[in-house]
Structures are given as structure tokens and as C-alpha cells.
Amino acid sequence: MSTCGWQLPQGARLNTSSDVFSMTSIIPSAYGDMPHSTLIRIIFMGTELHDVPDTLNVWAKQCSLQACVKTLSSSVVNGTLQENVTHTMLNQTVVDMSSPDSESEYDVYIKGGSDDLYLFGMGALLSIRGWFGAIFTNGSATRTTTDFTRSVTDPDRAVVVNLTVGISSGETFFDTDIVTAFYWNYYEYADGLNMLMSDLAVSMTTAFRGFTGAEPVNGKSSSLESYVHVRWGFAILPVAIVLATVLFLIASMVMTRSSETKLWKSSALATLFHGLDHDTRAMFDLNDNLEQEKKQANEVRVRLKRDAPDGTLLRAEKMAC
Incomplete structure (x- = not known):
């Protein structure tokens, strides 16, 4: 087995050909090496293409999550909320924080479509970056029998899965369950990585909009309700027949009893x-x-x-x- 691997200038790497997939998280540092609104960048690498089996094809893909301001066009149709994004704004400013100044402000301001400024506080930004750094720790997927002798309780080797997805099959050793999710999506769907990152962004947006303290918006909501109008005229004939039958039965009983x-x-x-x-x-x-x-x-x-x-x-x- 060769001990050679592949590495990108940003630091992401595949140690050997047995590492078929890797995820490397890059959190913006204090030196302003990324746009000020960037939350996290994730570099994915692999040795197998989605639709080319049994061939060594090294690839790399970078995805990022950034804070942005979106202009929405909302409407309620038959009680269903419909929203369309009409405009998106990002803050691409790179702030140099290598020499912090106590009088400088490092909050993120994003200009909206109507020139309004929206604040993303530095405290919230650092908290989210720290949370992402703990969840999306670096990890890889290895397909080799030598690593399977290690215990699944080891802190750096936690998940062993026997996969049959896409072109990938066999026992694969994962560092974390997050790596497992991205690995599975990559082989199961043609655009699996983008899809999973998009779902993550939607979930974060939903959490921000529904978080305690969010600004409520007044409006009107309408819903569809069923109304049943009964026309009693059509019930006269069957009701009259039933009543006549009952009266006939009672009369027969009375006449039979009186005549012994x-x-x-x-x-x-x-x-x-x-x-x-x-x-x-x-x-x-x-x-x-x-x-x-x-x-x-x-x-x-x-x-x-x-x-x-x-x-x-x-x-x-x-x-x-």
C-alpha cells in the first residue's frame, strides 16, 4: 500500500488511498482571513467520483455558510404561506483583527435591499462559529481492514457501517456521524453535498426566525372552511313516508287488539x-x-x-x- 496522499493549500487532506472521503472544517480566524459574515467553510475530498465506480478519481469541493439578508415576497393562499426570495445581500468585507482595537467595532452589518442595516453581533457570531467548530470536527471515511482492529469506543474512531450506496459498498470506518451523513449523501445523490448544505442553511434560517425574541409581524391570515347548507324541502317525501308507515303500524296494532x-x-x-x-x-x-x-x-x-x-x-x- 502506498503511504502517499493528497493535500490542498487550505490544509484539507487525504492521507492515503484508503481514505476515500474526508471533511475539513475551517473556522474564520482572528486575522480576518475570510469575509466578516462567514460562519464556517467545509472542504470535502474523496477518491471516488459519484458515478465512476472502481476508479481512482481524486476530487475536492468547498462549501461555506454565511450570514445574509434576504428580501421576501410573502402571500397566504388558501391558508398556506408562500414565500419567494426576491433579493439576497452578503457582507464580503474582510476585517483585519490581528491588532484588536478597544474602540473598534467588529459587529457584522449587512445592508438590505432598502438600504437598511441589519446587525449580526460579534458575540452571536463567535458563539455560532464555536458551535459549528464543535459539531463539524475534521474526520474521514476509511475503507481498509487494518483500522478495523481498533475499538469503536476510541475517541477518534466512532462509526463502522457496512454500506451499499451508489457505487460504494463494503465496510467503511467513519470518524463521526456527521462525516457519515455527508458521505452517504455524496454517493446516494448526484448533488448530495450541495443538498445537505442547503438543508443546513434552511434549518439555521428557520431557527433564527423562530428564536425567542424574534420580531413579530402583524398581518391577516385566511383559511378555507367548509359550509353545508341543508335544503329541507327534499326531505319532506321520505319523512312523510316514514311517518305514514308508523301510523299504519300503530293503527293495525290498535285495531287488532280491539277486535281480539x-x-x-x-x-x-x-x-x-x-x-x-x-x-x-x-x-x-x-x-x-x-x-x-x-x-x-x-x-x-x-x-x-x-x-x-x-x-x-x-x-x-x-x-x-
Whole structure:
């Protein structure tokens, strides 16, 4: 294995060909080597291109986060807020702070589209730079079996992942989970690094706008609400039918009770009596209740009479005494 590597003038490096990916964070120093509004610069390097597998292709890419002022055109359509960026301003001034002056002001002022000055205090700027410096520590992704003998609890080697993304596959050793995220995005998407940095900028903007103490903006908001208008005229017919059915049922119940009509609902005798001669039916009329009529029916035997003079179909052969 070769021990040669690659290095950029800014200090970013790949130590050997086994280091397939690296992330180097550059925080603006006190000597004003970067624009005053720069929060952090990150240099990414790698030995594999996104769409060229199994070939040594060394590449490098630099991304930066800067404080800026954006002019927004906002509107609310059907309760949904829509915002379009119409203008963006940066402060590209490089401030030399190698010899600090107690009377000098090192706050960041960014001019807006309407010549208004927006302040980004030096205290907030240094705090954000320190936070980025702690989160985005330098790290690399190594694909070699020699480093896998080290413990994942070592402070400088924390993540081992068996990847199958894009053209990259196999066990890869990462220094930090932040390096893992950028490495994954680079191989998974054609513009993965830019996409992840853009998402980071959007998240920071959202945090600034929603932070405690943010300036509220008064306005009007409208939302869509459903309104149902009932036209009761169409309900007259079905309601009248239901009421008439209920009244008919009640009237039938009252008339049946007042006439002392026997309940034949669960008995088949009513249909069996059809066609019997008058004398046989008269015998059943003498019984007082349905149970007696059922007992009487068990003893009746009938025969079909097709030529009966009175038009009946059935005539009893044997009657109970």
C-alpha cells in the first residue's frame, strides 16, 4: 500500500488511498482571513467520483455558510404561506483583527435591499462559529481492514457501517456521524453535498426566525372552511313516508287488539285452512285459543275434491269428536 496522499493549500487532506472521503472544517480566524459574515467553510475530498465506480478519481469541493439578508415576497393562499426570495445581500468585507482595537467595532452589518442595516453581533457570531467548530470536527471515511482492529469506543474512531450506496459498498470506518451523513449523501445523490448544505442553511434560517425574541409581524391570515347548507324541502317525501308507515303500524296494532284477533304470525294454520270446506272450518272456530286449534289440526285428515259442488278444494275425512 502506498503511504502517499493528497493535500490542498487550505490544509484539507487525504492521507492515503484508503481514505476515500474526508471533511475539513475551517473556522474564520482572528486575522480576518475570510469575509466578516462567514460562519464556517467545509472542504470535502474523496477518491471516488459519484458515478465512476472502481476508479481512482481524486476530487475536492468547498462549501461555506454565511450570514445574509434576504428580501421576501410573502402571500397566504388558501391558508398556506408562500414565500419567494426576491433579493439576497452578503457582507464580503474582510476585517483585519490581528491588532484588536478597544474602540473598534467588529459587529457584522449587512445592508438590505432598502438600504437598511441589519446587525449580526460579534458575540452571536463567535458563539455560532464555536458551535459549528464543535459539531463539524475534521474526520474521514476509511475503507481498509487494518483500522478495523481498533475499538469503536476510541475517541477518534466512532462509526463502522457496512454500506451499499451508489457505487460504494463494503465496510467503511467513519470518524463521526456527521462525516457519515455527508458521505452517504455524496454517493446516494448526484448533488448530495450541495443538498445537505442547503438543508443546513434552511434549518439555521428557520431557527433564527423562530428564536425567542424574534420580531413579530402583524398581518391577516385566511383559511378555507367548509359550509353545508341543508335544503329541507327534499326531505319532506321520505319523512312523510316514514311517518305514514308508523301510523299504519300503530293503527293495525290498535285495531287488532280491539277486535281480539288471534295471533297467527308464527303459525302455518292460516295457509292450511285455505280451501277447506265450511263445516271443517266451523269446527276450528269453536276453539278458544291457538294451542287448541293446533291440537285439533293434528287430528284432521283431508282429501282433495276436484268436483266439489261448493267450489272447495279440500274436505275432511275424519273429524275429532
